[in-house]
Amino acid sequence: MRKRNLLRLLTAILFFAVITPGVFANGQKEKTSDSEKITESKAISNKPIEFTMLYSDNASYGYKKDWITLQKMTELTNVTLKIQPVPEADYTTKRRIVLNSGNIPDIVSKTLASEVTDYAASGILLPINKYLDKMPNLSRTIKEFGLEDDLRNITEEDGNWYQLPVRVQKERIQNQTWLYRSDLLEKHNIEVPQTMEDVYTAAKKLKSIYPDSYPITNRFTADNVLSVIAPSFGTRAGWGLTSGGYWFDPEKKEWIFAPTSVEFKNLLQWFNKMLKEGLLDPEFATLDSNVYEQKIMTGKTFFMLDWLGNEKRYYATARKEDPDFTITAMLPPKGPDGDRGVRQANKFAMGWVIPARVANEKYFDRLLQFIDWFYTDDAVELFAWGVEGVTFKTDADGSKHYLPQVLSGEFDPTKETGTLNNVFNVVYDMDAYMDFQSKEAQAAFKEMAKENVVPAFDPKLLPTADEREEMKMIQSSLDNYFKQKTEEFIFGKESFSNWEAYEKECQNKGSAKLGEMINTIWKRQNNK
Amino acid sequence: MQDSKSYKIFKTFNVICMACITFITLYPFIYMFAQSFSSAQAVINNRVHFLPVDFNLSAYTSIITESRFWNGYRNTLLFTTTGTFLGLFLTVSLAYPLSRDDFPGKDVILKFMVFTMFFSGGLIPLYLLVSNLGWIDTIWAIIVPNAIIIFNVLVMRTFFMGIPQALIDAGEIDGLNQLQILSHIVIPLSKPIIATIGLFIAVQIWNDWFSALIFLNMDDLYPVTLFLRNIVMGSQMTAASGQAVDSSAVTTLPQTLQAATIMLVTIPILAVYPFIQKYFVQGMMIGSIKG
Structure with a gap:
């Protein structure tokens, strides 16, 4: 008998609770009074x-x-x-x-x-x-x-x-930039790289001193490292390419298809060389952020394309093992054409x-x-x-x-x-930002500002809804193709002697058609 | 009785196999456990494998001083207890009539229910429904939409159908009404399934962070799993789009802290299993009809 009463009571309670949401309601009532207040x-x-x-x-x-x-x-x-x-x-x-x-x-x-x-x-x-x-x-x-x-x-x-x-x-600044282990470079009398070739020689030297290291590594997929290094070669890659491989060259004032350009080929060849000689981490395209930071803090890598300020966090851990551990920002190295390339910034x-x-x-x-x-x-x-x-x-x-x-x-x-x-x-506040930076980083930023090297983002294209749909279609297959090929070229799975075939396949996937559309839209919106 | 030689080989093989599987499932816990008590340096240098290295409690102290963590815990406990209770109540009340042959329209209701297992209105209609009911920022948004899981109802119905009709007939002859049959005969006989389904529901609510993400706006109401998710997933996706704007956006929290949070959040619900386990293996009809 007692049991039955209990069951009835519980049924009643649950029934009540379900039909009257106000019992447990928490924020709803307050809200109305707030709006009155307002x-x-x-x-x-x-x-x-x-x-x-x-x-x-x-x-x-x-x-x-x-x-x-x-x-x-x-x-x-x-x-x-x-x-x-x-x-x-x-x-x-x-x-x-x-x-x-x-x-x-x-x-x-x-x-x-x-x-x-x-x-x-x-x-x-x-x-x-x-x-x-x-x-x-x-x-x-x-x-x-x-x-x-x-x-x-x-x-x-x-x-x-x-x-x-x-x-x-x-000021247009880009704080995702080149960082390097300044204490090690100093210790081994290696000069701070000024060109991409210097980066190669410095990495080579470091590799011979620390054979189990990979001087350059990366996280957040290949898009990250490509987007930072590509501007040095006078092109765009990775995250820097958002319009199906096209980017706007502000000097020539036209849209260029990057993935088949000579500059892009140079970029891939540089990566390929670095990887072949063990200077670039073979896992650079897949590394997990935690493992990446682990590699930095344990001295398994010396050049990073990282957000300035992260080095402070690495210090806390790394300096317990190696009190000299220091990371400094450097000016982006000059590419083959002698320009410093920096990733675009808003x-x-x-x-x-x-x-x-x-x-x-x-x-x-x-x-x-x-x-x-x-x-x-x-x-x-x-x-x-x-x-x-x-x-x-x-x-x-x-x-x-x-x-x-x-x-x-x-x-x-x-x-x-x-x-x-x-x-x-x-x-x-730039002053606030600078107050955090080392003298070297401050100097690097001043230099960057003086040379005015940080480009703005590509201008926005204004396609109609139909055009946007069509562009999306072409872009998705084109993007997949050249991104996959980019990695294959870097890893040496695809030989550079097949470059022409690759160019042709990009054409087949609609690169020319897309270019035509982009130019039409661009002309139209400029005439408005 | 002596085991045959081939049976012995089979047994040895079996034990080794099971030991491997046990190890594979257990190791992540051991690893997390060891990490949570180690120093951040040891974890970063990959020195932690089975036992804590440089034993310290700093990860735990930094979590237990976090007021949002305890607040989340309180909410999770509230959601889980209320939700399990409500879920069980509704599941039993739905499963029992459907198990009776003399319930008209049974098939239509069953088909209707099974349909919802495969098709749903989608997230945004669900949100609009909950929001129009005025349940946003209330406990109901968390426990009601998930109170009836059709799979659980079907399992429970099958179990009820296994109860001998003779028992129910006997009850009816003795003058019990339907509610009394349910409460005096069916439920006492169904303790194993009620315990099992209860555990399913409890685990599901305990682990659920998504409903809270969608339906709750005020962090006073967040369950602890949402806190855990922020700690573990926080930095993994931020920079993936290339939109990270500065170092603070790509900060990763120390792994020791992640491990300690995972331990604190999973252990309580794991601790429930041993108490329920006996029901998993228990025969269902023990003690009702013999011979």
């Missing part, structure tokens, strides 16, 4: 306001509600950000669902225009350029930093751009998008005002330098410097305070 308040600074943001959460600096920079932001603007953190690895999945369902937060962070072209066409995103008059600081930044070219590259066919420029920098590396629905919200003006605030000096200081006394100090001459514990890596400002965060750091 409608009441008049100005961005009068009453506290809350905006929502989809946030890409990087595990190495996991999101914390009580980051001092966010508190300071609320203090300055009276705005609280209600952040929806999403693990970085799944961010695109979540964003797709959020955008498709129409249930979009006020700000969607870490999103590039190229990732949301289709959504822009469907009208669910806000065309930022139409509201520039309401965002004076953004307009000023565009003018002062000379962002017009880069903004043209994210302009869609309808003439609007939908992405807020984030991580804006005044003046802004990231973006936010805003849903079109906010234009109908009562808080729209305040949202724009808040977004505009990120382009003010206050915000730049807060998210690039942090909080005075916690992460940086101001010298007598007014210049800012990070505190010693920040520079030494003991105190991670991003993890502990949220500053220098890829999402919030909307405007990049």
Whole structure:
């Protein structure tokens, strides 16, 4: 009898719980009261306001509600950000669902225009350029930093751009660059390579001293290393090629099919030579990031094409075994034609998008005002330098410097305070960036800026929807073919004597047809 | 009785084979376990194989001081207990009528259910449904869509069908109604299958990070698996597109930290298995009808 009563009770409880979702509901009720709050308040600074943001959460600096920079932001603007953190690895999945369902937060962070072209066409995103008059600081930044070219590259066919420029920098710099083990080069009296040939000789020497090493290695597939080295040979490869093998040569002012060019062949031959002589890691196209870092820290490799700043992390571990372990940035070596080649870079590396629905919200003006605030000096200081006394100090001459514990890596400002965060750091302060770099790296960057070697990205093509479909078809088979062949040439599976056959096959896969289409589209959009 | 020679050879071979398979399945755990207690240097230099090298607890201390980890754990426990309970309740209530021959329309319902095993509306319709029900950011979004797994229902129905009709008839003659038959005869006889299916459901909810990713927006509600996923997968995909913008985007977390998180998240659910295991092997009708 007792058992039966228990069963009935449980049934009743479950039944109740299922039909009344409010019992366990957590965020839903709060939300309604928030929006009421927003409608009441008049100005961005009068009453506290809350905006929502989809946030890409990087595990190495996991999101914390009580980051001092966010508190300071609320203090300055009276705005609280209600952040929806999403693990970085799944961010695109979540964003797709959020955008498709129409249930979009006020700000969607870490999103590039190229990732949301289709959504822009469907009208669910806000065309930022139409509201520039309401965002004076953004307009000023565009003018002062000379962002017009880069903004043209994210302009869609309808003439609007939908992405807020984030991580804006005044100078075109590329921080994915050549790094090398300066302590070892010095120890063995090897000069810092100036040309690609020098790289070969230096690697050769190091290989003879450390026979079990591979002087150059790489992670994130062959596309990574190819994209960084190809510009030295006057061409593009890997990630640098996005339009089915075509790239825009700003000097000749025309679109060139890279994979069958002479320069591309030179590039592959250089790789092939490096690999054959054991100077390039035979696993370079497949290495896992962890194994790659392991190789660096245990002295099995000496040249890296890595993001500047990573070396600090390697020090912490590597210096326990080898106290001299030092990695320094160097200028990209000159290629056969005597030019230094650097991978293309944008003046802004990231973006936010805003849903079109906010234009109908009562808080729209305040949202724009808040977004505009990120382009003010206050915000730049807060998210690039942090909080005075916690992460940086101001010298007598007014210049800012990070505190010693920040520079030494003991105190991670991003993890502990949220500053220098890829999402919030909307405007990049070059002084802040340089403060972190070694003297050599600073010099290398100055040199790069002086020689103006960092090219902008290819201009954006504006095909019609039909043309885009057709191009996609050709591109996918063409891309597969030449990427596969690229690796076969490097690994020596395909002989260079078959180059003509390879050229012909590219033709068969539609390289010429694609070129024709690209040129037609290019001419059309320039005549507009 | 003496075993024949060929049988002995077979037995030896069998033992070796099983030992190999056991080792293959067990080694990843041993390896993770050893890594989680080792120093980061030892792991990077590839010195860790079976036993921890440079024994230390720093990976564990850095995780257990993380408030999001404990918060996630609490949510996972809540989801798993509530979800298992609800899942079992619904599975039994659906499986039992379908196991009865005298239930009209049984075949139509069964076909309807099996259809959903092969076809679904897709992710976005599911999201819209859950969102229109007002379940976004609630526990229901996690436990209700997964409460009934058709496969589990079919397994349980098959088990119920094995219960002798004579027992049920006897109950009816003694004046029990349908609910009483279910609670007094069927459920007590079905402990093994209920325990097994209960474990299936619990493991499934414990491991589920995807529903949480899709349906939850506020990290106060995230289960611990989402925390784990961020730690393990965090840096692996960021740079794969070539869009990494600086060193912070390609940072990899120490492997010791990943290993420690994996240990802490998997051990509790693994610990449930030994308690349920006896039901896996138990005969189903023990103690009901003999002879």
